[in-house]
Amino acid sequence: MLDNVRAAVAHRPKQPLDIETLSLDNLFPGEVLVEMKAAGICHTDLTLFDGSRAWTDYPLVLGHEGAGVVAETGPGVTSVRAGDHVILGAIPECGECPACRSTRLTNLCDTFFKPYPRRPFSLDGRPVRAFVELGTFSSHAVVRETQVCKIRSDAPLDVVCCMGCAGATGLGAAAFTAQVTPGSTVVVFGLGGIGTNVIDGARICGATRIIGVDTNPAKEKTARIAGLTDFVNPKDIAGDLVGHLREITKGGADYAFECVGSAQLWTQAVECTRIGWGTAVMVGIPPSSHETIAFRTRSILEGRRIMGCYIGNVKTRSQLPELVDWYMDGRLSLDQLVSARIPLEQINEGFAELKAGNVLRSVVQF
Numbered sequence: 301m302l303d304n305v306r307a308a309v310a311h312r313p314k315q316p317l318d319i320e321t322l323s324l325d326n327l328f329p330g331e332v333l334v335e336m337k338a339a340g341i342c343h344t345d346l347t348l349f350d351g352s353r354a355w356t357d358y359p360l361v362l363g364h365e366g367a368g369v370v371a372e373t374g375p376g377v378t379s380v381r382a383g384d385h386v387i388l389g390a391i392p393e394c395g396e397c398p399a400c401r402s403t404r405l406t407n408l409c410d411t412f413f414k415p416y417p418r419r420p421f422s423l424d425g426r427p428v429r430a431f432v433e434l435g436t437f438s439s440h441a442v443v444r445e446t447q448v449c450k451i452r453s454d455a456p457l458d459v460v461c462c463m464g465c466a467g468a469t470g471l472g473a474a475a476f477t478a479q480v481t482p483g484s485t486v487v488v489f490g491l492g493g494i495g496t497n498v499i500d501g502a503r504i505c506g507a508t509r510i511i512g513v514d515t516n517p518a519k520e521k522t523a524r525i526a527g528l529t530d531f532v533n534p535k536d537i538a539g540d541l542v543g544h545l546r547e548i549t550k551g552g553a554d555y556a557f558e559c560v561g562s563a564q565l566w567t568q569a570v571e572c573t574r575i576g577w578g579t580a581v582m583v584g585i586p587p588s589s590h591e592t593i594a595f596r597t598r599s600i601l602e603g604r605r606i607m608g609c610y611i612g613n614v615k616t617r618s619q620l621p622e623l624v625d626w627y628m629d630g631r632l633s634l635d636q637l638v639s640a641r642i643p644l645e646q647i648n649e650g651f652a653e654l655k656a657g658n659v660l661r662s663v664v665q666f
């Protein structure tokens with residue numbers, strides 16, 4: 301039992317997070333105690349307390365992007381031990397279910413969809429939920445071994461913490477899910493933390509033209525460092541955006557990535573790809589998973605392909621280390637993703653900066 305755990309807790313929607321002192325339960329078999337070193341502030345966390353998503357399970361420790369050091373392991377844990385540097389993953393990799401064992405393209409471990417009723421955090425004896433069973437905005441966390449990825453110890457945790465969500469989602473969408481081919485033309489909708497990593501991934505795959513679409517002109521600079529070749533601000537386009545994108549790509553892009561989570565943008569992402577082999581990949585998460593999206597039936601009959609992924613289809617434990625190697629080999633622009641490093645006490649300011657579009661990622665350091 302740990303008693304002095306400092307964590308950012310959402311108690312109800314449309315209220316700032318409170319910094320609370322929580323307790324953490326002893327380890328169950330298969331669980332790991334992680335001393336958190338750094339955690340990235342992602343837009344998905346924001347939607348869980350700003351009222352834009354229907355969420356009722358409060359109190360809630362937020363945070364699903366994080367890196368730290370293993371402090372203790374529970375019975376039966378074999379893949380990590382005390383002192384190991386780890387990145388936490390929102391999607392478990394049990395290694396045993398049909399999805400984990402398959403060589404097909406998916407990271408959707410069966411256990412991700414099974415309720416895990418454990419509530420290791422508590423506040424004054426009352427159990428506290430952890431978002432995606434992680435809760436990385438906390439000095440310590442008890443998580444399942446299947447959500448813990450051991451990484452090389454020379455990787456800076458205050459940067460590679462962003463691999464858990466933004467890095468894996470963007471890089472994986474381009475390199476694992478779409479498998480962008482050399483010489484391709486790519487359109488990326490939304491140039492935030494995810495979009496920037498899609499650009500990195502597309503560039504590594506050999507895309508020669510990468511067009512970014514965003515209404516915030518301040519996003520152009522960082523996207524160019526990642527590999528953007530053309531910036532399109534929809535506000536500057538006189539006619540329709542899809543027509544413009546088709547024109548500058550001479551008939552349509554080979555790949556389009558929607559990184560915002562907007563049904564309207566998703567339609568445009570499909571329609572801006574070329575006939576025959578254009579591939580549209582849904583990366584952003586809409587506020588409601590029941591939202592419907594529309595496009596012309598002909599768009600599909602014309603041979604376009606539609607794909608989607610959570611966390612880029614990157615398997616948490618077996619595939620994240622390779623992405624860390626990409627960073628350590630100097631192939632990624634991940635350093636610039638971390639716009640600010642802040643203490644836990646400033647987390648609400650970090651969310652405000654993200655909402656205002658002033659930062660790609662603020663990283664909470666413990």
Ligand code: ZN
Nearest residue numbers: 342344465466
């Ligand atoms: Zn995220």
Ligand code: ZN
Nearest residue numbers: 394397400409
């Ligand atoms: Zn599995």
